[in-house]
Amino acid sequence: MATVTFDKATRVYPGTERPAVDALDLHIEDGEFLVLVGPSGCGKSTSLRMLAGLEDVNAGRILIGDRDVTNIQPKDRDIAMVFQNYALYPHMSVADNMGFALKIAGTPKADIRKRVEEAAKILDLSEYLDRKPKALSGGQRQRVAMGRAIVRSPQVFLMDEPLSNLDAKLRVQTRTQIASLQRRLGVTTVYVTHDQTEALTMGDRIAVLKDGLLQQVGTPRDMYDTPNNVFVAGFIGSPAMNIGSFEVVDGAAQLGQTRIPLERAVIAAMTPEDKGHLTVGFRPESLDIVGAGTEGSIGVKVNLVEELGSDAFVYGEIVGAGEAAKEIRSGAGEAQVIVRVDPRAVPLKGDTVWVSVRPGERHVFSSATGARITV
Amino acid sequence: MAQSLQITAAAPDPALLDLPWDVPLEDWPAEVLAALPRGISRHIVRFVKLSGRVIAVKEIGETVAYREYELLRALSKLDVPSVEPVGVITGRRAPDGERLEAVLITQHLQYSLPYRALFCQSLQPGTTARLIDALTVLLVRLHLSGFYWGDVSLSNTLFRRDAATFAAYLVDAETGDLHDRLTDGQRAYDLEIARVNIIGELMDLEAGELLEVGVDTVAIGNLLAERYTELWDILTSEESFHAGERWRVAARIERLNALGFDVGELDIMTDVDGTTLRIQPKVVDAGHHSRRLMRLTGLDVQENQARRLLNDLDSYRAASDRQNDEEEFVAHDWLSGVFEPAVRAVPRELRGKLEPAQMFHELLDHRWFISSEQGRDVPMAEAVASYIVNVLPARPDERALLELDTGALPELDEEDLLALEAD
Numbered sequence: 099m100a101t102v103t104f105d106k107a108t109r110v111y112p113g114t115e116r117p118a119v120d121a122l123d124l125h126i127e128d129g130e131f132l133v134l135v136g137p138s139g140c141g142k143s144t145s146l147r148m149l150a151g152l153e154d155v156n157a158g159r160i161l162i163g164d165r166d167v168t169n170i171q172p173k174d175r176d177i178a179m180v181f182q183n184y185a186l187y188p189h190m191s192v193a194d195n196m197g198f199a200l201k202i203a204g205t206p207k208a209d210i211r212k213r214v215e216e217a218a219k220i221l222d223l224s225e226y227l228d229r230k231p232k233a234l235s236g237g238q239r240q241r242v243a244m245g246r247a248i249v250r251s252p253q254v255f256l257m258d259e260p261l262s263n264l265d266a267k268l269r270v271q272t273r274t275q276i277a278s279l280q281r282r283l284g285v286t287t288v289y290v291t292h293d294q295t296e297a298l299t300m301g302d303r304i305a306v307l308k309d310g311l312l313q314q315v316g317t318p319r320d321m322y323d324t325p326n327n328v329f330v331a332g333f334i335g336s337p338a339m340n341i342g343s344f345e346v347v348d349g350a351a352q353l354g355q356t357r358i359p360l361e362r363a364v365i366a367a368m369t370p371e372d373k374g375h376l377t378v379g380f381r382p383e384s385l386d387i388v389g390a391g392t393e394g395s396i397g398v399k400v401n402l403v404e405e406l407g408s409d410a411f412v413y414g415e416i417v418g419a420g421e422a423a424k425e426i427r428s429g430a431g432e433a434q435v436i437v438r439v440d441p442r443a444v445p446l447k448g449d450t451v452w453v454s455v456r457p458g459e460r461h462v463f464s465s466a467t468g469a470r471i472t473v
Numbered sequence: 474m475a476q477s478l479q480i481t482a483a484a485p486d487p488a489l490l491d492l493p494w495d496v497p498l499e500d501w502p503a504e505v506l507a508a509l510p511r512g513i514s515r516h517i518v519r520f521v522k523l524s525g526r527v528i529a530v531k532e533i534g535e536t537v538a539y540r541e542y543e544l545l546r547a548l549s550k551l552d553v554p555s556v557e558p559v560g561v562i563t564g565r566r567a568p569d570g571e572r573l574e575a576v577l578i579t580q581h582l583q584y585s586l587p588y589r590a591l592f593c594q595s596l597q598p599g600t601t602a603r604l605i606d607a608l609t610v611l612l613v614r615l616h617l618s619g620f621y622w623g624d625v626s627l628s629n630t631l632f633r634r635d636a637a638t639f640a641a642y643l644v645d646a647e648t649g650d651l652h653d654r655l656t657d658g659q660r661a662y663d664l665e666i667a668r669v670n671i672i673g674e675l676m677d678l679e680a681g682e683l684l685e686v687g688v689d690t691v692a693i694g695n696l697l698a699e700r701y702t703e704l705w706d707i708l709t710s711e712e713s714f715h716a717g718e719r720w721r722v723a724a725r726i727e728r729l730n731a732l733g734f735d736v737g738e739l740d741i742m743t744d745v746d747g748t749t750l751r752i753q754p755k756v757v758d759a760g761h762h763s764r765r766l767m768r769l770t771g772l773d774v775q776e777n778q779a780r781r782l783l784n785d786l787d788s789y790r791a792a793s794d795r796q797n798d799e800e801e802f803v804a805h806d807w808l809s810g811v812f813e814p815a816v817r818a819v820p821r822e823l824r825g826k827l828e829p830a831q832m833f834h835e836l837l838d839h840r841w842f843i844s845s846e847q848g849r850d851v852p853m854a855e856a857v858a859s860y861i862v863n864v865l866p867a868r869p870d871e872r873a874l875l876e877l878d879t880g881a882l883p884e885l886d887e888e889d890l891l892a893l894e895a896d
Contacts, residue, residue, distance in 0.1 A: 113653070151662065153659075172662040173661070189680035194676075262537065
């Protein structure tokens with residue numbers, strides 16, 4: 099069975115001090131589609147390459163199933179890096195194109211044919227097996243290339259930003275193809291991307307990395323609803339969460355004229371390092387429009403309304419914030435908040451709307467550490 | 474004309490603006506294209522005429538294009554044999570406003586050939602093995618520079634004649650990565666990719682009945698792996714011996730020189746009581762012979778060509794009894810008295826056939842051939858005249874084929890090859 103385990107795996111590039119991957123502890127279940135996601139330089143590709151055997155592991159171990167592969171050569175790890183090369187050989191049949199790696203390895207002909215036929219069935223290529231590549235459409239040719247990796251029956255598929263060189267339209271198409279293919283094959287897959295939308299739509303679980311450290315791993319729903327820290331909160335979800343540094347005064351979080359009452363348990367969780375501040379986050383879609391002056395509401399002066407047909411988004415600034423305005427940020431940048439509103443009742447530019455965070459959808463984080471405060 | 478094109482290039486040629494950027498590359502008209510043999514590629518690639526030279530245009534995603542452009546520039550600075558990047562163009566739109574893919578533009582490597590074209594000429598036996606050797610050297614040089622290729626194959630390489638053999642040049646850096654040093658895992662994986670890809674490409678030629686008879690495709694792929702490991706060992710491995718065998722230091726350096734590499738840095742370590750020596754080359758640079766020839770004559774040629782020319786220079790020196798003269802003076806006289814007159818004797822219209830140094834190499838071969846046929850030492854001038862009349866006209870042009878009817882190499886792209894199949 100092909101689970102994958104990173105056991106405190108560390109990679110430090112020679113001549114640097116900070117690890118590119120720092121004691122990564124991650125266990126991937128058999129058949130799981132796990133996405134490694136994070137900003138550029140976070141260590142996601144390095145982690146994948148450590149699993150592939152392309153990076154040295156300076157500390158810790160890598161296991162595939164029960165097997166410690168930390169010092170095993172890439173070709174002996176029984177993994178397949180997908181999308182490395184998909185130029186098809188024009189003189190060979192589709193079947194030969196898919197099976198030639200097995201032929202090189204000396205697999206018996208009957209075996210090769212069987213595995214090729216199985217893969218072709220999954221890829222909807224069965225009727226093309228004896229044709230030449232020129233008879234295939236572009237999408238079918240790409241599937242033949244995937245077939246090359248599939249027939250090798252590896253224990254794990256590795257994919258490193260495979261959609262990055264496709265145009266937007268093809269990217270969405272291919273994304274769905276890969277996801278449904280993986281479901282049919284049931285092969286453990288580790289997928290790297292910097293695009294959080296890809297991560298949310300494709301992964302069984304997502305692992306967010308930053309500066310070589312694992313921030314959080316969980317299902318897309320978990321990551322979205324209960325981010326463990328400020329970074330994950332701001333990274334997952336589009337448009338991004340509104341996040342602000344509020345001063346805690348008289349049991350409420352205060353920024354300018356806004357006062358959001360806080361539970362006693364939250365205040366009790368504060369430490370001296372927080373210096374009387376808390377980081378509060380709320381997603382654009384977690385806000386309801388309420389009457390002016392409602393307790394705990396936030397006044398937003400509308401700068402811009404973006405109407406998308408199915409949704410509308412208000413871009414604005416918090417009223418009466420003054421100096422403190424820069425303490426809040428969102429997908430629109432510093433001192434800006436984004437509110438999702440009913441597309442049939444959009445406010446006008448210059449209006450002020452009052453919004454409240456829906457119960458249970460407000461996120462609070464320690465000002466000092468960024469860690470989630472759970473109540 | 475497309476609007477708001479963005480051209481990123483080190484030395485942009487205004488003539489680039491005249492090309493039909495508002496048309497998808499695969500629909501470009503024949504009059505802007507150059508009839509050159511193409512290899513297999515997963516992207517659309519076309520050779521295009523531009524200001525009297527030829528450029529290669531590849532349609533790929535924008536980010537990938539920029540990345541590859543920077544990589545090719547870095548490789549060029551590291552003096553690794555690769556195609557020269559010209560630029561990246563983005564912001565292309567069709568007249569109806571539809572966005573078109575970005576393009577990466579590289580120089581067409583003069584006198585170079587994709588491997589498929591080499592197999593379709595009538596060739597010497599043993600060509601396959603020589604191509605593999607050339608690719609081995611290229612891969613070793615890339616790895617020494619810290620470059621991980623990620624998609625080593627004959628299709629991603631261009632070959633140029635280099636005296637009796639070939640020199641290989643990297644064409645596609647799309648999957649590549651430049652590091653300070655490669656790990657053993659990276660080198661091993663790159664090598665394995667090379668092995669599998671090359672076997673596949675040869676099997677494909679076999680399936681198309683284009684391969685020389687009797688070639689064991691799997692053995693050739695394995696040969697690459699063996700030769701690579703051998704060469705890598707000679708260039709980088711540690712060697713220990715008795716302190717009394719210090720001649721081994723010079724021997725190691727000589728061995729590297731003979732393979733065409735200079736030692737930039739050699740670590741020598743003794744153990745505590747000084748009885749054992751260990752040496753390990755830390756920096757090796759390819760081009761030992763071409764550098765020496767450049768220093769002596771100013772000629773800029775490939776490694777094996779340089780070796781041949783240096784040999785001829787040595788013969789000249791012995792024949793004119795000038796062993797005790799300064800090497801530089803003899804070299805100068807050889808250049809102006811032997812090399813240049815020979816090359817200039819070739820009529821202008823036949824000069825596009827071969828690179829000058831390659832031409833000279835063939836002249837030397839021809840002189841040796843007719844000398845042994847006639848049982849006497851044929852003088853160079855006579856050999857040149859004979860070569861021009863008897864050998865050269867039959868050689869196809871290899872500089873670049875700008876017209877479709879020069880009886881030169883046919884265009885061999887995927888579509889053409891597939892069109893030969895009945896279905």
